[in-house]
Amino acid sequence: MIPHSRPTITREDSEAVARIVATGFIAQGDVVANFERAVASFVGVRGGVAVNTGTSALHLSLLALKVQKGDEIILPSYLCVAPLNAINYVGAVPVLADVDPATGNISPESVRRLLSSRTRAIIVPHMMGQPAAMEALLKLGVPLLEDCAQAIGAQYQGKMVGSMGRLSMCSFYATKVLACGEGGMVLSDDPQLLEMVRDLRDYDEKCEYRVRYNYKMTDMQAALGLSQLQRLPAFIAARQRIAAAYDAGFRDLPLVLPVSQTEKTHIYFRYVLRLGEDVQRFISAMQKEGVICRRAIYKPLHALLAASVCEQAEKLYGESVSIPIYPSLSDRELELVVHGVRKVLQK
Ligand SMILES: *Cc1c(COP(=O)(O)O)cnc(C)c1O
Numbered sequence: 001m002i003p004h005s006r007p008t009i010t011r012e013d014s015e016a017v018a019r020i021v022a023t024g025f026i027a028q029g030d031v032v033a034n035f036e037r038a039v040a041s042f043v044g045v046r047g048g049v050a051v052n053t054g055t056s057a058l059h060l061s062l063l064a065l066k067v068q069k070g071d072e073i074i075l076p077s078y079l080c081v082a083p084l085n086a087i088n089y090v091g092a093v094p095v096l097a098d099v100d101p102a103t104g105n106i107s108p109e110s111v112r113r114l115l116s117s118r119t120r121a122i123i124v125p126h127m128m129g130q131p132a133a134m135e136a137l138l139k140l141g142v143p144l145l146e147d148c149a150q151a152i153g154a155q156y157q158g159k160m161v162g163s164m165g166r167l168s169m170c171s172f173y174a175t176k177v178l179a180c181g182e183g184g185m186v187l188s189d190d191p192q193l194l195e196m197v198r199d200l201r202d203y204d205e206k207c208e209y210r211v212r213y214n215y216k217m218t219d220m221q222a223a224l225g226l227s228q229l230q231r232l233p234a235f236i237a238a239r240q241r242i243a244a245a246y247d248a249g250f251r252d253l254p255l256v257l258p259v260s261q262t263e264k265t266h267i268y269f270r271y272v273l274r275l276g277e278d279v280q281r282f283i284s285a286m287q288k289e290g291v292i293c294r295r296a297i298y299k300p301l302h303a304l305l306a307a308s309v310c311e312q313a314e315k316l317y318g319e320s321v322s323i324p325i326y327p328s329l330s331d332r333e334l335e336l337v338v339h340g341v342r343k344v345l346q347k
Helices: 011-023 031-043 055-062 084-091 108-114 134-138 191-200 219-230 232-250 280-288 313-320 331-345
Strands: 048-049 072-076 092-095 119-125 144-147 167-171 186-190 270-273 320-323
Touching: 011 219, 031 048, 031 186, 031 219, 048 055, 048 191, 055 084, 055 144, 055 167, 055 186, 055 191, 072 084, 084 092, 084 119, 092 108, 108 134, 108 270, 119 186, 134 144, 186 191, 219 232, 232 270, 280 320, 280 331, 313 320
Parallel strands: 072 092, 072 119, 119 144, 144 167
Antiparallel strands: 048 186, 167 186, 270 320
16 A cells, blocks of 8 residues: 655664664753754744644744734635644634635635734645745735745745744644654744744743743654754655656646646645545545545635635535655655556546
8 A cells, every 4th residue: 555645764864863862861952952943044044943743833823923812813724723723722713714726825815805903913824835825915914924834845936935924833743744753843033933932832940930831842853853854855856756757647637736836836745636526536446546545634624613615625625635745655656656546537
């Protein structure tokens, strides 16, 4: 069976982690600080604060923006629940925007219609590895929290994602582009916001009491992250090479392939096919061919919240399917995926 996703772990990765374990300093320490500097420098921002998960990074970002109970946070419906959870942790009101059907990214026009005097921030995920429409979103004049969980290393008009919003966050979960097992980071150019996040992630030895969290990353995870970061450009090139092979292999089939837009680089965290029909039959048929495919998102947020339907998100959800793409996918596996998709869709 070819899995839907798989981390790309090398001997150097294992050795980097083992070296830290052997020192006995296995909690948050210097390696985490080095990882923060390395990721911030890669993205091109002033600093980063590493945390235990991407969800925690979203939570602390909202706290740093001083989001309060009753404030409205806009986010797209075509998304996993992690950002929705972070909004609920701080008692804010999630307001669901629709998406651009060509990319699955949040639609600036939809956001504009939802702005109110209580809008405090917009969560902007760069879905599937492709940058959102940042120029139009920045013009809205509301603080942007970029969600780079799927897109670290992607660029928009020559700028790295994560370097354009007031704050941004990454996830280093096992199957993301860069893996630490679990992990996340808040990035920003604003030293005050960074300081606030730094203060909130650790509860111990503080002069004044306030509610803080224990969201620290360990040096073991950071060692894996640093080791992986050295290969991030190669990971991205490998994903793009596989995407190009898929583009060529599926060109003549009756489906819509991922679009690539000139002012953006797509790092293909996911390679999403859009079929003109519900994807369940395709997923089952591909499994018989030995290839695990999945819906591109689990369920749109409007469905989970029983909120009014975001039409484009609903349509995309039903018709979109994600096929295996990761640097450790071998040429043989790639061939099998192409063969399987062609066989299933030509029936
Ligand atoms: C994975 C993911 C997150 C959450 O990250 P965790 O590290 O799993 O908490 C948030 N947003 C998006 C778009 C993601 O893909």
